[in-house]
Amino acid sequence: MQRFVLPRASSTFANLILQIGVYPVTLTPNGQTFFTTSLPSETHYNIHQFHEREVKTRGKGFIALAENNQCFVNAANTILTLQGHPEMSVELSKMLLEDVPKYLDVEEVERKALEDRVEREHDGMAIWKRIAGEVANAAAKRARLGGTALDSLVHCLAALLG
Numbered sequence: 001m002q003r004f005v006l007p008r009a010s011s012t013f014a015n016l017i018l019q020i021g022v023y024p025v026t027l028t029p030n031g032q033t034f035f036t037t038s039l040p041s042e043t044h045y046n047i048h049q050f051h052e053r054e055v056k057t058r059g060k061g062f063i064a065l066a067e068n069n070q071c072f073v074n075a076a077n078t079i080l081t082l083q084g085h086p087e088m089s090v091e092l093s094k095m096l097l098e099d100v101p102k103y104l105d106v107e108e109v110e111r112k113a114l115e116d117r118v119e120r121e122h123d124g125m126a127i128w129k130r131i132a133g134e135v136a137n138a139a140a141k142r143a144r145l146g147g148t149a150l151d152s153l154v155h156c157l158a159a160l161l162g
Helices: 029-034 090-098 108-118 124-144 149-161
Strands: 004-006 016-026 044-051 062-064 071-074 080-082
Touching: 016 090, 016 108, 029 062, 029 071, 044 090, 044 124, 080 124, 090 108
Parallel strands: none
Antiparallel strands: 004 016, 016 044, 062 071, 071 080
16 A cells, blocks of 8 residues: 655654555455445445554554554444545545645645545445444334334444444
8 A cells, every 4th residue: 555654853753654655455354245335346446545643553442444443343243443534525635635634744745646545536435335234224223123213223323323
């Protein structure tokens, strides 16, 4: 995975990993099963990244859906984590890129490369459709257990939104 590693004199930001733009994320076999009909590719998805940190270890009880700690689901299939932003658009990414913190001191050449990266095709909508499908399935299951479909959907969305 390509990343900009920006060396810093300050120990606080030494070798800060700045990952901005659309990057491919390689799916594990579990991820290929989870996203089987949702994505254009069977082996990866492309997603907007906009962060300076990385996930070092998987949480207890979570199953890796992608390599390099990029995506997990819990065993109950009720929590999905992504180290990326399916909600981001090219327009939002460009707007955020304008405000990349000055302390990162990104050179103009690097900034242009980042701008090119944010314009790449991404699978954000396909990922959202997969998430919506899971919510709909959970709502239908709750409805079969005695709730109304609307009550079940509201409950699932409330749980999803925390």
